[in-house]
Amino acid sequence: MAPETELSNLHRADGSATYTHHGYSIIGAVNGPIEVPRRDELPEEATIEVNVRPAAGVGSPKDRQLETLVHNTLRSIILTRSIPRTLVQITLQIRSLPEEAASTGVNPSIAILPHLLHTSLLALLSASIPLSTILTSVLVAIPAAHTQPSTPLLSPTANDLVRAKSIKSVHVFAFSGDKKLLLNESDGVFSYEEWEEACEMAEEACCREKGGVGLAEGMDVDGQSRNLEEWLREVVKEKVAYEQRWKTAT
Amino acid sequence: MATTTTVVLPGDRIPASSLPKPAHKKKPLTLGPGLRHTPPETITSTIAGSLETDHKKNAAWIDFNSGRYLPAAGDLIIATVHTSAGEAFNCLLTPNTATATLPHLSFEGATRKTRPQLPPNSLVYTRVVNAGKHSAPELTCVDPSTGKSEGLGPLKGGMVFAVSLGMARRLLAGRKGGVAVLEVLGGKVGFEITVGRNGVLHVDGGSVKVTLAVGRAVQEVDELALGEKAQRKLAEKVLRSL
Numbered sequence: 001m002a003p004e005t006e007l008s009n010l011h012r013a014d015g016s017a018t019y020t021h022h023g024y025s026i027i028g029a030v031n032g033p034i035e036v037p038r039r040d041e042l043p044e045e046a047t048i049e050v051n052v053r054p055a056a057g058v059g060s061p062k063d064r065q066l067e068t069l070v071h072n073t074l075r076s077i078i079l080t081r082s083i084p085r086t087l088v089q090i091t092l093q094i095r096s097l098p099e100e101a102a103s104t105g106v107n108p109s110i111a112i113l114p115h116l117l118h119t120s121l122l123a124l125l126s127a128s129i130p131l132s133t134i135l136t137s138v139l140v141a142i143p144a145a146h147t148q149p150s151t152p153l154l155s156p157t158a159n160d161l162v163r164a165k166s167i168k169s170v171h172v173f174a175f176s177g178d179k180k181l182l183l184n185e186s187d188g189v190f191s192y193e194e195w196e197e198a199c200e201m202a203e204e205a206c207c208r209e210k211g212g213v214g215l216a217e218g219m220d221v222d223g224q225s226r227n228l229e230e231w232l233r234e235v236v237k238e239k240v241a242y243e244q245r246w247k248t249a250t
Numbered sequence: 251m252a253t254t255t256t257v258v259l260p261g262d263r264i265p266a267s268s269l270p271k272p273a274h275k276k277k278p279l280t281l282g283p284g285l286r287h288t289p290p291e292t293i294t295s296t297i298a299g300s301l302e303t304d305h306k307k308n309a310a311w312i313d314f315n316s317g318r319y320l321p322a323a324g325d326l327i328i329a330t331v332h333t334s335a336g337e338a339f340n341c342l343l344t345p346n347t348a349t350a351t352l353p354h355l356s357f358e359g360a361t362r363k364t365r366p367q368l369p370p371n372s373l374v375y376t377r378v379v380n381a382g383k384h385s386a387p388e389l390t391c392v393d394p395s396t397g398k399s400e401g402l403g404p405l406k407g408g409m410v411f412a413v414s415l416g417m418a419r420r421l422l423a424g425r426k427g428g429v430a431v432l433e434v435l436g437g438k439v440g441f442e443i444t445v446g447r448n449g450v451l452h453v454d455g456g457s458v459k460v461t462l463a464v465g466r467a468v469q470e471v472d473e474l475a476l477g478e479k480a481q482r483k484l485a486e487k488v489l490r491s492l
Contacts, residue, residue: 007316014318033318034346077260079286079296083320084383085348125260128317130284130296133261177261236298237257243315243416244255244300246428249477 002231003118007126007239015127019119022157023098026115028123033086040087045080047087052116055094062109070116073174073183077121079130088129090120098158106141106161106170107187113172114139114155117183125236135182136206136228137174140198142190144168152198154205171195173202177229256301258312264293269310270303282311283322315416319344319448321381326422328405328446329376329389331368339368341376341389343448350387352376357391358399366404373405373452375444405444408454411465417472421445430478431471434485435464439492443468463488 003021010016013029020026033046040047050071052063070092078088094112101108114137121135141153144166153160161167169188176182186195208229256268269279281287284297295301299314321327321343329341332349340349352374354365368374376389391402413421420427422445432443441455441464451468455461467488471481 015316031318031346033320035348082296082383125298126316128284128297128299128314130286131260132294132296134259177259233257233259236259239298239316240255240257240300240314244313246420246475246477249475250479 005122005235007122015123017119017122017126019115019122021115024112024115025095026119027093027095028119029091030088030123030127030129032088032127032129033083034089036085036087041085044084046083048075048078049087049089051091053093055097066109066113066116069113069185070120073117074120076182077131077133077135077176079132082130090123092116092119100158100162104158104161106167110170110172110185110187111139113185117174133177134232135174135176136232137172138202138205138228140171140202141167142169142194142198152201154201171198173199175203175206179203179207258295258301259298260296262295264295264301268301270305270308272308273306277308280307280309282309284312284314285310315414319415321378321387323378323380325378325447327376327378327448328444328450328452329374331370331372331374333370341374348386350389352389357403368404373410375402375405377402405452408452409461409465411451411453411469413449413451413469413472415449418445418447418449428478429471431467431481431485434482435467435488438489459492463492
């Protein structure tokens with residue numbers, strides 16, 4: 001299943017997106033460029049503020065860590081120098097987690113990271129903040145050798161992780177539109193070869209091959225498989241079609 | 251749609267074949283919002299939208315209708331006076347952004363002795379003079395060459411309505427924008443509208459009833475993306491209720 005999205009659904013925010021995938025549901029809102037508090041003002045570039053709000057309770061250090069990861073990744077794709085002395089405020093409200101999320105044995109903040117990145121990107125696209133490129137991200141889990149299957153799991157659901165029982169390591173990769181690795185977070189024990197295999201697998205799922213077909217497992221839509229970049233293009237196509245519907249209306 | 255639109259994502263390189271072909275060789279290519287030029291000749295998009303070109307003007311830009319208004323030189327906007335400083339008014343173009351300056355002397359017929367008195371929150375129809383990213387936007391209410399206001403100046407009475415940025419552009423584009431509802435309404439009732447590129451629509455219909463009806467009709471056309479036939483129908487419905 002490709003992620004389900006809804007763009008610009010909050011009418012008070014400059015840009016917003018609701019994203020649902022594999023039981024994770026996140027609302028993202030972007031406000032910007034707006035006035036920045038004096039002490040955060042940067043003379044040459046825009047300040048980016050990321051707020052991650054958990055589904056229940058108040059924010060913990062785990063959310064702060066996620067904020068830092070998302071912030072550093074987004075800073076490399078937002079053209080901060082074209083909107084200096086302003087603030088781009090990104091709020092990510094986690095709405096629901098999959099039921100099995102707590103029992104997968106995988107670091108929960110790593111499992112949610114690709115979803116947070118996608119939500120923030122969609123909200124930024126909706127807010128028309130100038131970006132230098134797009135980003136796509138995916139989770140790869142490597143099961144322990146004695147369990148079946150021993151091939152890495154690409155973008156596994158929480159259920160898949162529970163069924164795989166013991167997961168040796170999990171990796172999150174984020175790629176830019178020009179196939180550059182933007183972010184890698186890994187957790188667990190793994191060898192360099194395993195990491196490389198996971199990285200290649202993620203790249204194939206994230207970036208569009210010229211003429212090739214994405215092999216993203218479990219991303220079948222209407223019988224044809226597609227990868228994340230194509231999914232993103234589809235979302236933007238819908239956005240443009242929605243904005244230009246007045247041209248064809250009678 | 252008759253013509254296929256080119257949908258671009260940030261970072262997409264615009265191939266030379268998609269750029270407009272200039273009628274005159276010497277005319278330089280103009281890049282509008284959403285496009286970035288990296289020397290020597292790479293042109294990439296920075297926002298998601300559809301690529302639009304104008305062969306006559308040799309211009310290319312990205313059409314989008316979301317996000318916050320970013321001031322650009324020459325735009326007509328409705329600014330809200332925030333405070334009055336020594337020499338200029340500090341005006342807000344959109345909420346929560348840094349203020350723009352509107353000098354006291356940039357009104358028609360204003361001199362040091364007779365400067366306009368505008369209390370906070372009053373509305374002014376102005377033109378953006380310059381919108382450099384490193385300085386506060388500068389506004390004016392006079393045409394620099396003639397010294398006349400050309401319709402710009404403080405707005406009195408009426409009420410403002412929020413419309414999308416795309417709708418504001420359509421209203422300013424005239425016939426090309428395809429907003430027929432105003433013509434039909436204008437045939438029966440008298441009202442005055444002022445459109446700001448920052449997504450602000452000011453309507454003065456003389457009475458509250460007319461002002462509200464006109465403003466709400468335009469908002470409805472915007473939200474439901476009504477076509478011409480539906481707009482005429484809506485206009486008739488509004489006229490019956492008046």
